[in-house]
Amino acid sequence: MLSSAATASATSVSARSGDILYGYLRRKTVAPFRFAQPKQQVYCKSLRPSFVAVRAMSESQTALKNQPQSSASSGKKQALISLSDKKDLATLGNGLQELGYTIVSTGGTASTLENAGVSVTKLDGRVKTLHPNIHGGILARRDVEHHMEALNEHGIGTFDVVVVNLYPFYNKVTAPGGISFEDGIENIDIGGPAMIRAAAKNHKDVLIVVDSEDYQAVLEYLKGGQNDQQFRRKLAWKAFQHVAAYDSAVSEWLWKQTEGQEKFPPSFTVPLSLKSSLRYGENPHQKAAFYVDKSLAEVNAGGIATAIQHHGKEMSYNNYLDADAAWNCVSEFENPTCVVVKHTNPCGVASRDDILEAYRLAVKADPVSAFGGIVAFNVEVDEVLARELREFRSPTDGETRMFYEIVVAPKYTAKGLEVLKGKSKILRILEAKKNDQGKLSLRQVGGGWLAQDSDDITPEDISFKAVSDKTPTESELADAKFAWLCVKHVKSNAIVIAKNNCMLGMGSGQPNRVESLRLAFKKAGEEAKGAALASDAFFPFAWKDAVEEACEKGIGAIAEPGGSIRDQDAIDCCNKYGVSLLFTNVRHFRH
Numbered sequence: 001m002l003s004s005a006a007t008a009s010a011t012s013v014s015a016r017s018g019d020i021l022y023g024y025l026r027r028k029t030v031a032p033f034r035f036a037q038p039k040q041q042v043y044c045k046s047l048r049p050s051f052v053a054v055r056a057m058s059e060s061q062t063a064l065k066n067q068p069q070s071s072a073s074s075g076k077k078q079a080l081i082s083l084s085d086k087k088d089l090a091t092l093g094n095g096l097q098e099l100g101y102t103i104v105s106t107g108g109t110a111s112t113l114e115n116a117g118v119s120v121t122k123l124d125g126r127v128k129t130l131h132p133n134i135h136g137g138i139l140a141r142r143d144v145e146h147h148m149e150a151l152n153e154h155g156i157g158t159f160d161v162v163v164v165n166l167y168p169f170y171n172k173v174t175a176p177g178g179i180s181f182e183d184g185i186e187n188i189d190i191g192g193p194a195m196i197r198a199a200a201k202n203h204k205d206v207l208i209v210v211d212s213e214d215y216q217a218v219l220e221y222l223k224g225g226q227n228d229q230q231f232r233r234k235l236a237w238k239a240f241q242h243v244a245a246y247d248s249a250v251s252e253w254l255w256k257q258t259e260g261q262e263k264f265p266p267s268f269t270v271p272l273s274l275k276s277s278l279r280y281g282e283n284p285h286q287k288a289a290f291y292v293d294k295s296l297a298e299v300n301a302g303g304i305a306t307a308i309q310h311h312g313k314e315m316s317y318n319n320y321l322d323a324d325a326a327w328n329c330v331s332e333f334e335n336p337t338c339v340v341v342k343h344t345n346p347c348g349v350a351s352r353d354d355i356l357e358a359y360r361l362a363v364k365a366d367p368v369s370a371f372g373g374i375v376a377f378n379v380e381v382d383e384v385l386a387r388e389l390r391e392f393r394s395p396t397d398g399e400t401r402m403f404y405e406i407v408v409a410p411k412y413t414a415k416g417l418e419v420l421k422g423k424s425k426i427l428r429i430l431e432a433k434k435n436d437q438g439k440l441s442l443r444q445v446g447g448g449w450l451a452q453d454s455d456d457i458t459p460e461d462i463s464f465k466a467v468s469d470k471t472p473t474e475s476e477l478a479d480a481k482f483a484w485l486c487v488k489h490v491k492s493n494a495i496v497i498a499k500n501n502c503m504l505g506m507g508s509g510q511p512n513r514v515e516s517l518r519l520a521f522k523k524a525g526e527e528a529k530g531a532a533l534a535s536d537a538f539f540p541f542a543w544k545d546a547v548e549e550a551c552e553k554g555i556g557a558i559a560e561p562g563g564s565i566r567d568q569d570a571i572d573c574c575n576k577y578g579v580s581l582l583f584t585n586v587r588h589f590r591h
Contacts, residue, residue, distance in 0.1 A: 079161035080138070081105045081113070082129065082192065084168055087212045090116035092163065095219040101161065129191030138162060138198040142205045161222070162199035163209045166192040166242075170249050174299040181257055188250055193243045203236035204229065210242040245271040245294060252296050264451055270295060270442070275305070281317045288317045297440065302433035303327070307408065311421045312428035319374075323406050323430060326376035329489040330408075331434045332458065333378055335501070338362040342373040349486050349503040355379055356388050361502045363402065366523055367395045371402060377409040378434075386412075386419035408432055457586055459485055464559060464582045467571050472532075472557045472580035475500075479532035480559040480582055487534040488588035495520040495546075497555070499531035513539060517546045521553055529554035536588040538562055542569035551577035561587045 079101045083089060086109065093113045096103060105113060106123040113120045128134075136156045140147040151158065167189040173179050179187075199208035209218055214235065221231055248269035255265050272291035281288035292298075292305050304324045309315065315323070326341035333351055338358040340348035347369040350361035355377065363370045371394060377385070389407060394400040407420065408430040420429055437456040442449050459481040466472060472480060483498035490496060491509040495516040498504060505523030507516030513535065521528055533555045539547050547570045550558060558574065562583035574581040 077101045077160045078137075078157055079103050079163065080134070080159045080195070081109055081163040082107075082195065083109050083163065083165050084189075084192075085165050085212065086112050088215050089113065089212075090118070092212075092215045092219070093118035095215070096161065096222075099219070099222050104157075104159070129195050134195070135198050138195065138206055139202050140205075141202065159199070159206060161207045161209065161218075162195060164192050164195050164199075165210055165212075166196075166246050169246065169253075170294075170296070173249070173253050174296060184253060184257070189246070193246065196239045196243050200236040200239035203232045203239075207232060208235055208239045210235075210239050214238075244269070245273075249294075249296055256296075263453075276314070278317050279314070286317075290315070290317075290320060300433075301436040301439060303435045304408070304430070304432055307430040307432035310412070310417055310429040310431060312406075312424075313426040315428060319406060319428065322374045323376075323408055323428075325489065326374045326406075327408050327432050328435065329486075330376040330378045332485055332489070336379045337377070339376045340365070340370045340373050341376070342369045345491055345506070345508045346486060346489050346503070347373065347506065349498075351482070351501040355385055359385070359388060360392070363392070364395050365503050365505065367402075371400075373404060374406040374408065375404050376407075379409070380411045380413060381407070381409045381416045381420065382413045383415040383419055386416040390419060390423040406430060410434065455488060455588065455590075457488075462584045462586050464584060466580060467562070467567075467583050468574045468579065468581035470574070470578055470580045472582065476532055476557040476580055477582075480534065480557050480580075483532045483534035484559050484584065484588075487536050488590065490536065490590065492536050492589045492591060494536040494588070494590065496534045497521065497524040497528050497531050498534070499527065504528060504531055513537070514546045514549070517549060521550075530556040532557040532559065534558075535560040536590065538564040538567070538587075539570055540564055541566060542573040547573045548577075551579050555579060557582065559584060561585060563587075 077100060079096050081089070081093070081103060082105060089109070089112050093103060093116055097118050102121055103113060103118060104121045104123060110120045110122050133154070133156050136151060136154075137159045140151050140156075140158060142148065142158070150156075167187045169184075169187045169189065172187045173184055196208060196210060199206045207218065207222070209215070217231075218235075221228070248271045252268065255261055255268070271294040273294050275290045275292045278288040278290055280286055290305075298305075304320060304327055307323070307327075321344055322341050325344040326339050326346070329341065329346050329349070330337055330339040335351040336353060336355045336358055337349065337351040338355065338361075339346050340362045348362035348365035350358040350365070352358040352361070359375070359377075362375075375389065381389075389402075389404075392402050394402055403424070404427060406428040410433070411431060412420070412429070417429065420427070435454075437454070439454045441452050441454045444450075462484070464472075464477060464480060464484075478501070479499050482501050483496045483503075486498060486503050486506070487494050487496040490506050493507075493510050493513045493516045495507040495513065496503060497506070497520045504527045505520040505525075507519030507523075510516040510519070517533075517535075520533070524531065533550050535546075535558070538561050539545065542548060547558070551573060557580040558570075559582040560570075562585060564570070567583075571581055
């Protein structure tokens with residue numbers, strides 16, 4: 001941004017308007033300032049190295065040589081332009097010049113404009129963005145007589161258009177390799193936000209522009225000589241939002257630089273950017289939109305929000321929820337894995353060296369639920385897999401071609417993508433990056449938000465402690481770990497039955513654990529014998545309850561957190577039936 005040779009005391013005019021502004025401009029001590037050594041012209045690109053004692057400003061009585069002509073008295077239109085991101089600047093500059101605007105600028109912005117053939121009134125190196133003459137020209141209300149009198153008395157020109165964007169702080173601190181603390185501080189813009197806020201506050205008279213995407217609309221607005229206050233208000237809102245998002249990034253970065261900072265700061269802002277308006281929400285009568293989290297913590301963090309959609313109908317509210325659940329689940333597995341999700345619950349999971357076999361087994365686990373579901377892979381989708389997805393028939397009748405809402409994978413071959421696109425015009429094909437661990441999980445409740453760490457614990461982080469007389473075989477332990485990894489993604493109360501790296505059945509969302517268990521066994525059928533069962537939380541009862549039912553149905557091993565006052569009952573029950581019981585000491589509730 002343009003910088004200032006004076007410090008923050010000069011910003012007082014940018015914070016107030018009305019009579020305070022008038023009084024400020026009328027004071028004799030507010031005459032434009034010069035440095036203590038007037039013969040030395042000082043040009044600087046940063047606020048910090050250009051610090052000059054505040055007294056240098058207050059004692060000065062000399063008029064600035066290069067102060068822009070007062071548009072208040074001349075009737076000429078002026079635009080102040082100060083940009084870090086100069087995208088489409090030439091188009092804007094030429095457009096404003098054609099409309100008769102005098103363009104005021106300095107530094108790199110002025111040079112870019114001049115190179116594009118735009119005439120520029122350059123500000124003296126001493127006239128920077130925190131100077132009262134700049135803010136007076138922005139904040140002065142045209143319909144307040146004494147404001148205009150004060151401007152004319154001091155030869156201060158008004159600005160009708162202010163175009164500003166900020167130091168690229170966000171890009172700097174998120175660049176590969178990071179940035180030093182000193183460089184981070186240097187990239188915190190001061191003058192830019194002050195000008196933006198001043199212009200946005202006085203948007204009735206000053207058009208504030210912070211986004212190059214708005215340049216064409218602004219030129220059309222000015223060309224038509226319109227006075228649409230709603231257009232101005234929208235730009236003012238965008239300006240304040242721009243500054244708020246910028247400040248939130250600075251705040252987030254500074255908190256992370258603070259030694260011994262808590263995981264959860266006393267307060268924080270989540271900057272959200274609209275990605276798309278959705279047809280409707282969870283139900284057709286609900287309006288909805290999708291926002292991308294622009295927090296520093298989410299930069300290159302992966303996930304569905306930043307996934308590339310290669311094909312298909314626009315994503316819906318429920319599509320995003322289901323795709324997120326499927327991607328989170330499949331990303332947990334190291335071996336080639338397929339996950340099928342319906343209403344955010346995994347109804348089929350299988351890992352195999354042959355991804356085609358994994359896909360078939362995942363669908364087979366619950367083909368009725370899989371129809372119309374979401375299919376996720378943690379490996380590349382090639383032509384062979386794409387053809388299997390395109391032609392695979394339902395195991396229920398061997399005839400009905402399986403239909404899916406979404407396929408999500410880390411990547412696709414060109415041929416695989418071509419084949420998959422031929423399955424359906426509406427099939428949404430997503431390419432996503434694996435989620436980073438350690439992310440913050442937020443959830444809204446009435447009047448507030450709950451914040452917690454994401455549930456990143458894996459079986460490798462857990463000790464599966466055998467507490468029964470029978471210790472599990474190597475295959476039973478592997479089955480228990482697989483079931484445990486699946487159950488953490490199933491809605492509580494959750495039960496998963498698995499064998500040979502394949503989910504055989506699951507029960508989810510029941511108010512009591514017994515019902516979830518019965519649903520899981522119903523889906524697993526006879527294959528449940530000798531399989532492993534995982535529960536997301538401890539069993540409150542064992543005899544004539546879930547544990548004994550599981551043992552009676554021939555389950556080979558049970559994995560649960562433990563921690564119940566009746567844990568010994570569960571141990572005794574498993575000992576009676578010769579079943580291995582494993583305690584993990586980790587719960588996986590999911591609501």
